Amino acid sequence: MLTAKEVAYEVTKALDSKKGMNIKLLKIDKISSLADYFLICTGTSSTHVKTLCDYAEYTLEQLGEPMLGREGHRGNSWELLDFGSIVVHVFTEEAREFYGLERLWADAEVVNLDEVITEN
Numbered sequence: 001m002l003t004a005k006e007v008a009y010e011v012t013k014a015l016d017s018k019k020g021m022n023i024k025l026l027k028i029d030k031i032s033s034l035a036d037y038f039l040i041c042t043g044t045s046s047t048h049v050k051t052l053c054d055y056a057e058y059t060l061e062q063l064g065e066p067m068l069g070r071e072g073h074r075g076n077s078w079e080l081l082d083f084g085s086i087v088v089h090v091f092t093e094e095a096r097e098f099y100g101l102e103r104l105w106a107d108a109e110v111v112n113l114d115e116v117i118t119e120n
Contacts, residue, residue: 004029004036004085007065009116011088014059015041016117020052020090023117026101026108037086038105042096046076052090053079 002010008025015023020041029036043049057067060083069082077095081088089101 002063002065007060007063007083008037008039008086008111010059010063010065011039011056011083011086012113012116014056015039015052015088015090018052018055019044019048021093022096023113024102025111025113026105027111028105028108030109031105031107035082035085035087037111038101038108039086039088040096040101041088041090042093043090044093046092049076049079049090049092053081053088056081056088056090 022042024040026038071080077092
């Protein structure tokens with residue numbers, strides 16, 4: 001069984017490998033009971049958002065991490081994947097700016113991903 005941080009890193013690598021952009025990992029365990037981490041990523045189009053989510057889901061399934069839920073919003077401008085300890089949010093650029101999760105969760109600890117992803 002992987003720790004929440006290991007799950008977060010594996011999803012981060014999966015999104016990065018499929019050219020997910022501006023990946024941010026927020027540690028929210030001290031400020032919310034929703035999850036331990038929020039992982040936020042941008043896709044270049046609604047098709048890219050779906051591809052990123054499909055691959056994230058596939059990657060964690062292969063590691064034995066079941067997804068608890070998946071929700072899409074407004075023609076794939078935002079998809080949410082709930083793995084319990086980590087919630088993955090994949091947006092189009094416009095949707096990410098509109099919803100501003102980084103602003104809403106400004107009290108969260110931003111986890112340094114330099115050693116996990118190839119480029120920010």
